[in-house]
Amino acid sequence: MLKAIGKSINIRVSGYASSKIPIVVIGNTPIKRTYYAKVDYLRKAGIIQRFYSVNPDPLDTRNSDNIKSTPQRGFLRIDRVSELYEDLRNIMEGNGEFFSSMLSKRELGRIIEIANREPTYERKAEKFLELLRGI
Secondary structure (H helix, E strand, O other): HHHHHHHHHHOOOOOOOOHHHHOOEEOOOOOOOOHHHHHHHHHHHHHOOOOEEEOOOOOOOOOOOOOOOOOOEEEEEEHHHHHHHHHHHHHHHHOOOOOOOOOHHHHHHHHHHHHHOOOOOOHHHHHHHHHHHOO
C-alpha cells in the first residue's frame, strides 16, 4: 500500500499532463483499520481515486477488517466483476482534474476573484486552473 501511495504521488507531481489521469490501486486483500482515514483522505485530495480489493473472500475469514468500503469510499471491496466495471466507468466519466498549490490566502483569493468573472462554471474552473498553474 505504501509503495502504491508513493508511486501515485510521484505521478501527480510529475507535471500538469498527469492531472487528468485517474489512479486506482487494485489488490487482493482488505486494508487495515489504520489505513481507513488515509485512503479516504487520498481520495478526497485527488491523489488516488480508489483502492480496490478484488478478493471478496480472503483466506483469513476471521479478519474483522474485511469491510465493503471505507466511509468516503477511498477503499472498495469488489464482490462481482460488474461492480468493478461500474465503479471504474464512474471514475472515468467523472472527468476530474487534480490540482494542488501552496499559496497565501491573499493570492488564492485574487485567483478566485479573477476566475469568478468568467460566465460559466466550466470557464471559471478552467480560468482558476490556468491562473493556479501560471499558464
